[in-house]
Amino acid sequence: MTPLTSVPRLVGIARVLLRYRLDEMVEATHLFRPLRWIRPLFGRPPADLAALSRGARLRLALAELGPIFVKFGQILSTRRDLLPADIADELVLLQDQVPPYPGAIARAAVESSLGAPVATLYARFDEAPLASASIAQVHAAQLHDGREVVVKVLRPGVGDRIARDVSLLEDLAGLVERFHPNASKIRPRDVVAEIETTLVNELDLQREGANASLLRRNFKNSPDLYVPEVHWSHTRETVLTMERVRGIPVDDIAALDAAGIDRVRLAEKGVQIFYTQVFRDNFFHADAHAGNIWVDPANPREPRFIALDFGIMGSLPEADQYWLAENFIALFNQDYAQIARLHVAAGWMPSTTRIEELEAATRAVCEPYFTRPLSEISLAEVLVKLFQTARRYELTLQPQLILLQKTLLNIEGIGRQLHPRIDIWAVAKPVLERVWRERRGPKAILKSLRRRIPEWLAAAPDMPQLLHDYLQKASSGGIQMRVHSEDLRNLHADASASRAQIVPLALGATLILSAVLLYALDATVARFAGVPFTAWLAAIAGTACFWLANRRS
Structure with a gap:
């Protein structure tokens, strides 16, 4: 979007901000500051609007500005380290609800996308929508074999509108980078890119169907989570047909109690599912608000x-x-x-950060919480406090973690609503430790080795020549080493640890190479899981050496 084409939309945004009397925002934003002179033209706000808090007025303004600003507000609601608490609390309430468009338009869109009349595709198609949002709306239908389904249809023209608003947000991100003193840490362009990726993905309903299919496979036959089936024959990029399911919205506490649902057990399962999705499958539902989570009442005890x-x-x-x-x-x-060391090692904080200072600051934040009973500790609240503290040490915002932060807040909120005394820590810790042991334990290492052996075999013929070339360059002085001043400062400290690692690393490399050669050459030795037994022994021994070297580091 060019600057000239951005002007009408910028004026529209300014008009909405002024109408909702978001005076603090107008005064603080360089782009809109001149518009304070035209504020009197809007008169006094209605009494009901003037009585609302600034957070509520901002929420209503974002809802009026459209889907991309709703998503932006939802994501901002997770950044409590950047926002005042009253505004963050209101942004959590943002719901992407808009009036429905005519059912006849949805019917025509279905026929155009699937290439057949609705009567041929479905035995019944209800033109009155079940639900309507700014990106798509949902209609009930029935297949000819009697199965009940729901049909999700994109709104006409929504892609073009989102593209225009994303371009505008990019322009605004550029202004933030120019004027905000902490722009390098907030990384506004990266945040906008994350929002754009999220919205573009939502515009592809075939991708959404693939997401549902993978999540269903991950939790196949699970007693904890059910994912409806996708009907691929009736699904395209702009139309998604899925099994219709019925349940109780997770925030309808009265209905859950009337159905005899064990809310304590349900809350525990919610926390366990989150950590399983994130750390076992590395694929998690990132829009887990109450509207997207129902409860199956068929088995109230489980x-x-x-x-x-x-x-x-x-x-x-x-x-x-x-x-x-x-x-x-x-x-x-x-x-x-360990928290301090991990933040620096991950690159989330500058390498110049003093670990002992960061450790002391982290302890100052966390210790007051740990004096309470664990059931009263909010993990989300602790993390927010940690982020606020870390900002003083130049914490760099990680956009790829935004969805995870948002989901964690949602899950904890749902868990507390179902069971206010739930001990989030006691439920989450064993699940995370178990899943992480499975991901990083011996079985996982052996599985990874078996998967990589074919790659090593393919590269093995080139190894002797590569080693010969390297040694030849080294002997002739053809290899140059670049050492920075920071490396020189740390060289002495690392030297003793490096010496302790040399022997196990060398032995580990030799054994791993032996495993590759044995796998390639030994066709007569008894095989275990398709790999020569001696190769397995060498691979396991080599892995043990690498583990020992890592322990010494």
């Missing part, structure tokens, strides 16, 4: 959740998943020194 709306799913790079899990475990164990 109730299960029903997941809906799979447009926003989250996953983390392997490195971030590792650092996050280790941070959680250290927090559960009240190991503040």
Whole structure:
């Protein structure tokens, strides 16, 4: 969007901000500051609007500005380290609800996308929608074999509107980078890019169907979570047909009690499901507000959740998943020194950060909470306080963690609503430790080795020549080493640890290489799981050496 084409939309945004009397925002924003002179043209606000808090007025303004601003507000609600509490509390309440568009338009969109008349595709198609949001709306239908389904249809023209608003947000992010003193830590362009990715993914309903299919497979036959089936024959990029499910909204406490649901057990399952999705599957439902989570009342003593709306799913790079899990475990164990070391090692804080100072600051935040009973400790509240403290040490915002932070807040909120005295820590810690042991334990290592052996075999013929070339360059002085001043400062401290690692590393490398060669050459020795037994022994021994070297580091 060019500057000239942005002007009408910017004026529209300014008009909404002024109408809702968001005076603090107008005064604080360089772009809109001149508009304070035209504020009198809008007159006095209605009494009901003037009586609302600034957070409520901001929430209403974002809802009026459209879907991208609703999503932006929802994401901002997780950044309590950046927002006042009253505003963050209101933004959590943002709901993406808009009036429905005519059912005849939805019917035409279905026929255009699926290439057949609705009567041919469905035995029944209700034009009155079950639900309507700014991106899509949902209609009840029935297949010719009698199965009940729901049909999700994109709103006409929503893609173009989102593209325009994303372009505008990029312009505003540029202004933030220019004027905000902490722009390098907030990383506004990265935040906008994250929002854009989320919205673009929501526009592809076939992708949403694939998300639902994967989540259903991850929890197949699970007593804790049910995911409806996708009907792929009736699904395209702009139309999604899924099994219709019925349940009780998770926030309808009266209905849950009337059905005899064990809310304590249900709350515990909610926490367990979250940590299982994040750390076992690395694929989690990232829009887990009450509207998207129902409860199946069929078995009140062992109730299960029903997941809906799979447009926003989250996953983390392997490195971030590792650092996050280790941070959680250290927090559960009240190991503040480890938390400080992990934040620096992960690159979330500058390498110049003094570990002992960060450890002391972390202890000052956490210790007051741990004097309470664990059932009274809010994990989300502790994390918010930690982020506020970490900002003083130049914490860099990690946009890839935004969805996870939002989901954690939602899950804890649902858990507290179901069971106000739930001990989040006691429920979460064993699940995380068990899942993480499975992900990082010997079985996982052997599985990873078996998966990589074919790659090593493919590269093995080139290894002798590569080693020869390297040694030849080294002997002739053709290899140059670049050492920074920081490396020189740390060299002496690292030297003793490096010496302790040399022997096990060398032995481990030799054994691993032996495993590859044995796998390639030994065709006569008895095989275990498709790999020569001697190769397995060498691989296991080599892995043990690498583990020993890591323990010494």
